[in-house]
Amino acid sequence: MFDTNKKVGVLGGGQLGLMLLQAAIDWNLNVKIIDAADAPCAPIAPEFVEGSLQDYEAVYRFGQDVDVLTIEIEKVNVDALEALEREGKKVFPQPHLIRLIQDKRTQKQFYREHGLPTADFILTDNRADVANYVDFLPAFHKLGRDGYDGKGVQRIATPADFEKAFDAPGLLEKAVDFEKELAVIVARNEKGEMATFPTVEMVFHPEANLVEYLFAPAEISTEVEQQAESLAKKTAEALGIVGLLAVEMFLTKDGQVLINEVAPRPHNSGHHTIRANVTSQFEQHWRAILNLPLGDTTAYTPAAMVNLLGEEGHTGPAHYEGMDEVLATHGVFPFLYGKKITKPFRKMGHITVTDNSLEKLKTKAEWVKGALKVVTK
Amino acid sequence: MFDTNKKVGVLGGGQLGLMLLQAAIDWNLNVKIIDAADAPCAPIAPEFVEGSLQDYEAVYRFGQDVDVLTIEIEKVNVDALEALEREGKKVFPQPHLIRLIQDKRTQKQFYREHGLPTADFILTDNRADVANYVDFLPAFHKLGRDGYDGKGVQRIATPADFEKAFDAPGLLEKAVDFEKELAVIVARNEKGEMATFPTVEMVFHPEANLVEYLFAPAEISTEVEQQAESLAKKTAEALGIVGLLAVEMFLTKDGQVLINEVAPRPHNSGHHTIRANVTSQFEQHWRAILNLPLGDTTAYTPAAMVNLLGEEGHTGPAHYEGMDEVLATHGVFPFLYGKKITKPFRKMGHITVTDNSLEKLKTKAEWVKGALKVVTK
Numbered sequence: 182m183f184d185t186n187k188k189v190g191v192l193g194g195g196q197l198g199l200m201l202l203q204a205a206i207d208w209n210l211n212v213k214i215i216d217a218a219d220a221p222c223a224p225i226a227p228e229f230v231e232g233s234l235q236d237y238e239a240v241y242r243f244g245q246d247v248d249v250l251t252i253e254i255e256k257v258n259v260d261a262l263e264a265l266e267r268e269g270k271k272v273f274p275q276p277h278l279i280r281l282i283q284d285k286r287t288q289k290q291f292y293r294e295h296g297l298p299t300a301d302f303i304l305t306d307n308r309a310d311v312a313n314y315v316d317f318l319p320a321f322h323k324l325g326r327d328g329y330d331g332k333g334v335q336r337i338a339t340p341a342d343f344e345k346a347f348d349a350p351g352l353l354e355k356a357v358d359f360e361k362e363l364a365v366i367v368a369r370n371e372k373g374e375m376a377t378f379p380t381v382e383m384v385f386h387p388e389a390n391l392v393e394y395l396f397a398p399a400e401i402s403t404e405v406e407q408q409a410e411s412l413a414k415k416t417a418e419a420l421g422i423v424g425l426l427a428v429e430m431f432l433t434k435d436g437q438v439l440i441n442e443v444a445p446r447p448h449n450s451g452h453h454t455i456r457a458n459v460t461s462q463f464e465q466h467w468r469a470i471l472n473l474p475l476g477d478t479t480a481y482t483p484a485a486m487v488n489l490l491g492e493e494g495h496t497g498p499a500h501y502e503g504m505d506e507v508l509a510t511h512g513v514f515p516f517l518y519g520k521k522i523t524k525p526f527r528k529m530g531h532i533t534v535t536d537n538s539l540e541k542l543k544t545k546a547e548w549v550k551g552a553l554k555v556v557t558k
Numbered sequence: 559m560f561d562t563n564k565k566v567g568v569l570g571g572g573q574l575g576l577m578l579l580q581a582a583i584d585w586n587l588n589v590k591i592i593d594a595a596d597a598p599c600a601p602i603a604p605e606f607v608e609g610s611l612q613d614y615e616a617v618y619r620f621g622q623d624v625d626v627l628t629i630e631i632e633k634v635n636v637d638a639l640e641a642l643e644r645e646g647k648k649v650f651p652q653p654h655l656i657r658l659i660q661d662k663r664t665q666k667q668f669y670r671e672h673g674l675p676t677a678d679f680i681l682t683d684n685r686a687d688v689a690n691y692v693d694f695l696p697a698f699h700k701l702g703r704d705g706y707d708g709k710g711v712q713r714i715a716t717p718a719d720f721e722k723a724f725d726a727p728g729l730l731e732k733a734v735d736f737e738k739e740l741a742v743i744v745a746r747n748e749k750g751e752m753a754t755f756p757t758v759e760m761v762f763h764p765e766a767n768l769v770e771y772l773f774a775p776a777e778i779s780t781e782v783e784q785q786a787e788s789l790a791k792k793t794a795e796a797l798g799i800v801g802l803l804a805v806e807m808f809l810t811k812d813g814q815v816l817i818n819e820v821a822p823r824p825h826n827s828g829h830h831t832i833r834a835n836v837t838s839q840f841e842q843h844w845r846a847i848l849n850l851p852l853g854d855t856t857a858y859t860p861a862a863m864v865n866l867l868g869e870e871g872h873t874g875p876a877h878y879e880g881m882d883e884v885l886a887t888h889g890v891f892p893f894l895y896g897k898k899i900t901k902p903f904r905k906m907g908h909i910t911v912t913d914n915s916l917e918k919l920k921t922k923a924e925w926v927k928g929a930l931k932v933v934t935k
Contacts, residue, residue, distance in 0.1 A: 183881035185894070203583045206576060206602065208881075209896035224604035225583065459888075459912075474886035481858040504560035504585075509851035511836075517562070519586035535836075 183473060186211060190247035192234045192262075194222030196518040196528065197253035197345040197447045197463075200360050200455065202226060204463035210503075217241045221519040237261045246271055251424065251470050253446055256327065267400065273423040273470040274445040281420075286325040286352050292440055297412065299440045300431070301355040311337070311346035311353055319356040322346040357439060359431040363399050363452035365413035366427045366462050368469040374528050375417060376475040379460065380409045381450050383429070386490075386526075390451050394546050397457065400539060401432065408438040416440060425466045449488065449531075456514045456533040457484035482535045485542040487549050489515070489530035491523035497557035499523035504535040508555045512536050512545065515553060529555045560850060562586060567624035569611045569639075571599030573895040573905065574630035574824045574840075577832065579603060581840035592620045598896040613640045616713075621702050628801065628847050630823055632660050633704065633724035650748075650800040650847040651822040658797075663702040663729050669817055672796040674789065676817045677808070678732040682885045685725040692717055696733040699723040734816060736808040740776050741827035742790035742838050745846040752794060753852040755839065757786045758827050760806070763903075769826050771923050772863040774834065777916060778809065785815040793817060802843045804828065810935055826865065826908075833891045833910040859912045862919040864926050866892070866907035868900035874934035876900035884930045887914050888923065892930060906932045 187210075191198050194216030202225050205212050213228040214220075223229050232239035234254065244250050249271040250262065262276040281287050292299040305311045311322055318340070324333035324347045335345040337353070346353075362385065366378045377517035383392050384400035399406070413428040420426065427448030429441040451462035460468075460476030468475050491499070498521060507513050517530040532553060534545045564587075568575050571593030579602050582589050590605035591597075600606050609616035611631065617638035621627050626640065626648040639653040660666045669676040682688045688699055695717070701710035701724045714730070722731075739762065743755045743838040759776035760769050776783070790805040797803065804825030806818040828839035837845075837853030845852050868876070875898060884890050894907040909930060911922045 183878065183885065185876070199583060202602075202885060203580055206580045207891070209598075221586075225579075225602060227601035254786050434653040468885070473882060476885075477888040499562070501560065501562060505850060508845070508853075510559065511854040514584070516584050517586040 182524070183208075183471070187211065187212070187249065187471070188213060188247045189376050189467075189471070190215070190244055190250045191218075191222075191253055191255035192240065192243075192250070192257045194220030194226065194229065195253060196221055196530075198222040199518060200452070200461075200463045200516075201253060201447065201466060203499040204461055204467060207464070210467065213243075213247060215239065219283065219521065224519075234258065239453060241265065244272075249273065249448075249470055250284040252279065255279055255445065259283070271470075274426075275421070275423065278420055278422055278445055282443060284325045285323050285328065285442065286350060288442060289352055289354070291419070292416075297419065298437065299417055300357045303353045305346075305351050305353050307345070307350070308346045308348035309421060311351075312340070312343045314353055315340055317353055317355060321354045321356060323352050323354060325352065357431045358434050360434050361399065361401070361432045362441070363401070363405075363409050363430045363432055363438070364395075364427060364448070365409050365430070366425055366448060366451045366454075366465075366539045367410075367413040367417045368425050368475050369417045369422055370469045371423050371472040372416075374475055375414050376465070376478055377410045377413055378451060378454060378458065378465075378478045379480055380406050381453075381546075383450060392486075392488055395450055395453065396539060396542060397453055397480060397484045397486075405432060405438065406435065412438055412440060416443060423472075424469050425462060449528075450486075452516070452531045453484040454478075454480075455516070455534045457482050457535055465490070483537065483539060483542055485534040485546040487532045487534065487546050488528055489517075489532055489553060491525050491527040491529050492554050492556045495526045495555070495557045496524050499520060499529060499555050500558045501553065502556055503553040507532070507549060510545075513549055523555045523557065560585070560848070562588070564588065564626065564848070565572050565590060565884055566844075566848070567592070567621055567623045567627045568599075568630055568632035569593075569617065569620075569627070569634045571597030571603065571606065572630060573598055573907075575599040576602065577829070577838075577840045577893075578630060578824065578843060578896060580832075581838055581844060584841070585844070587665060587844065590620070590624060592616065596898065601896075611635065618642065620900060621649075626650065626847055627718065627861050628823075628843070629656065632656055632822065646692060648847075650799070651803075652800065655797055655799055655822055661702045661818060662705065662819065663727060665693060665819060666729055666731075666797060668796070669793075672782050674793055674796065674817050675814065677734045680730045682723075682728050682730050684727070685720070685723045688714070688723040688728075688730055689717070689720045691730055694730055694732060698731045698733060698753040700729050702727040702729065705746050734808045735811050736816075737811050738776065738778070738809045739818070740778070740782075740786050740807045740809055740815070741772075741804060741825070741829045742786050742807070743802055743825060743831075743842075744787075744790040744794045745802050745842045745852050746794045746799055747846045748849040749839045749851060750795075751852055753842070753855055754787045754790055755828060755835065755842075755855045757783050758830075760827060769863075769865055772827055773863045773916060773919060774830055774857060774863075782809060782813065782815065789815055789817060793820060797822075800849075801846050802828075826905075827863075829862040829893070829908045830861040830910045831855075832859075832881045832893070834859050834912055860914065860916060860919055862911040864909045864911065864923050865905055866894075866909055866930060868904040868906050868935045869931050870902045870903050872932070872934045874899060875908060876932050878930065880930040881932055884909070887922075890926055900934060909927070
């Protein structure tokens with residue numbers, strides 16, 4: 182039930198936390214955030230605590246005076262969250278799910294055990310182990326823990342690539358011959374009500390392995406759209422998650438939808454919903470974790486999203502080149518994360534682009550990429 | 559030009575300031591706010607200074623380290639703003655315009671001098687003076703300075719009402735036989751570029767004299783729409799204002815559009831733009847005062863806005879009755895201002911309602927009024 186006196190703690194004060202804070206303003210939510218002192222949320226959060234998300238004591242202390250806890254990043258101290266949960270705090274997503282999802286190995290095993298379609302894989306213990314599976318190539322070797330933003334994944338096409346495999350527990354995933362990468366964000370509240378955002382299509386930067394463009398809605402058949410939504414809901418239900426679940430999927434060349442990986446929180450693939458949909462993914466996250474009715478996910482307009490990455494060759498105080506030009510263009514909405522220092526490929530912001538056709542979106546998104554650059558002076 | 563290092567100061571930390579802060583998050587604007595310690599903006603503003611907006615020293619000191627100054631309420635110390643302007647600070651809206659608009663007498667004279675159609679009026683010095691104008695009735699007596707939210711206006715229908723007139727400088731305005739009250743928000747930047755939001759229709763609460771409902775777009779002919787937009791632009795241009803100008807107008811029964819009064823800032827008649835339009839009035843205000851290109855004002859959907867006023871008979875800590883029900887209804891978006899104490903008719907929030915026809919909007923707005931109440935427990 183809605184209660185203005187409820188206090189909500191968020192582990193993580195990066196850009197996702199910032200967009201959560203922005204959405205929280207509508208309902209005057211009492212939000213407290215923990216992260217490093219220079220986090221984007223620090224100047225905006227109603228209450229900000231400096232501390233490490235991975236430190237048991239810091240997280241445990243942080244949770245003492247809140248009613249509900251949530252995360253904007255998975256790399257947090259789950260032991261502390263479990264202790265807080267045992268003491269009666271609401272922690273959403275639930276700590277055991279964060280633990281499960283933190284490790285790509287247990288994540289993939291979960292899909293297999295629950296009959297959720299996913300690419301075939303073999304668990305591996307170390308680099309030497311990976312070399313046993315020549316017959317499984319081409320494949321991707323994925324680090325079990327601590328991979329993020331494209332780090333922790335290596336393509337192993339031939340035995341010559343085995344040296345690139347991680348020398349740590351991981352999994353070898355059969356390369357999927359896919360046509361598109363899709364994503365569906367599903368929200369689920371404590372009552373078990375679910376709502377999905379329309380399926381989006383992601384195009385990755387070949388080098389940085391980050392989402393470079395995103396189009397919403399995805400250019401797919403109604404049948405594939407239904408498959409994707411249904412798979413996202415099945416996954417959320419199998420996990421029993423409370424909160425948002427971003428489900429990344431492959432659409433194979435023979436029309437199958439396979440789950441790739443999930444994130445139990447707001448996600449890069451839903452940033453356009455701030456500008457293009459009736460309810461944003463951030464408002465939806467609050468609705469889900471506060472056990473409120475879920476919002477209408479309908480899109481007002483087709484949209485694209487371009488990540489604004491730090492320009493190559495520039496490290497230092499960020500300067501945004503081309504903002505005036507971009508702001509002069511209808512249907513182009515930059516969102517800057519307020520990170521003081523830019524580095525090559527660092528996520529410094531995103532730009533939502535709206536237009537009435539996918540063709541126009543693609544042209545505009547391509548233009549925006551060249552028009553707005555994060556550099557040092 | 560867009561510059562992330564620019565610091566913007568806002569005089570006033572009420573709900574308008576709060577919505578300005580929310581919009582400022584997209585571009586990581588460096589915003590500093592001054593107001594009383596319990597102002598809604600205090601927990602959210604990147605920098606908050608406790609002080610009185612009407613105190614010369616407080617405002618002057620506040621403005622020392624900012625590059626641009628703006629307001630979210632007209633009742634501020636204009637002398638301090640003028641001193642800051644003389645020292646080279648950008649102050650938008652310009653102090654001389656705030657001064658002009660602060661006093662309804664100079665405001666009305668401005669319309670008359672510039673040929674901007676407005677209801678006929680007579681300046682009055684005191685209560686006794688008002689009684690000289692029996693032939694001018696029915697009329698409204700308006701206090702020159704310090705009227706707000708419906709306070710400072712008295713209907714003088716017959717000589718028996720003269721005792722209700724204000725015993726202070728004011729103006730007697732001939733009662734207009736109007737069909738509707740309209741409002742247009744126009745933005746103007748330093749380059750002189752202008753953009754208007756679609757005309758809205760306001761319905762006032764008969765007792766509190768506050769906007770009770772608002773419908774966008776107004777149910778008017780294209781011709782009247784053009785008259786209203788053109789009058790708003792002419793007024794902004796005659797003033798030479800930089801920033802937002804909310805222009806309230808009467809549509810008379812014989813089809814004339816008359817200017818009623820203006821506010822040089824974001825306005826209650828534009829709150830629905832947060833949810834219903836491509837660019838909100840708050841983002842538009844930043845664009846205008848930072849000399850950025852103005853945003854697209856197109857509406858995605860028809861909308862209504864209902865002010866959420868403190869329930870009669872309730873004074874004390876605010877409790878929001880019916881939030882869950884309201885949040886369960888698609889196209890209903892409550893915005894709470896975070897004021898701790900509710901009082902009868904105090905503006906505690908607003909609710910934007912969206913639907914695809916004016917008929918449905920009216921039904922939904924009527925329902926919302928009953929469904930969500932601000933009470934004490």
